[in-house]
Amino acid sequence: MSDFIAFTLNPDNVVNCTLATDEGRTAYTVITEHTTKATFTQTVSLGDWLKKSLIPFKGEVTFSDDKKRLYKWKGNLAGVELELYNEDDKYKDPIAKFHKRRRLPNPEDSSKPPIWTESKLILTERAAEIQDLVVASFLFLEKSRRTNETTSQNRADVTLMPAFNPLGQDYNARNGGV
Secondary structure (H helix, E strand, O other): OEEEEEEEEEEEOOOOOOOOOOOOEEEEEEEOOOOOOOOOOOOOOHHHHOOEEEEOOOEEEEEEEEOOEEEEHHHHHHHHOOOEEHHOOOOOOEEEEEEEOOOOOOOOOOOOOOOOOOOEEEEEEHHHHOHHHHHHHHHHHHHHHHHHHHHHHHHHHHHHHHOOOOOOOOOOOOOOOO
């Protein structure tokens, strides 16, 4: 990616963050409010705008811009980073990429706390043409991907936990353990 725009998510939370350029200029602010009395009008269903692949485990989501040009996010799966492609070049090279926050060993001293990379959404000039669509679709997909990833990880953690047995005896739950 030669000429590009990089947005850093701060903090690394797609539902409450700012997306700032490398120069520190805030380009987007994402705020999620949770109230019991909130009312909103939704003009376009997310499912009507972003079309998920019908093939399970493919992790692709497509959408089009106002000029009817087609785009495809790949990597909409747990543990994978999102990349956006366009039909213009037959989905060959990504026009936008998300680099997840990563923990790295401290390069100065491995006994010191690790360092963290920043989460970044990188857009090429081509993606910058539809910047608002790229950012909005990314935020929706990354939120969904993180939710699914957390749910999957929680399930895996529970299945790997040793059985809790404080009395040291065999215990069989009956009637829901009640």
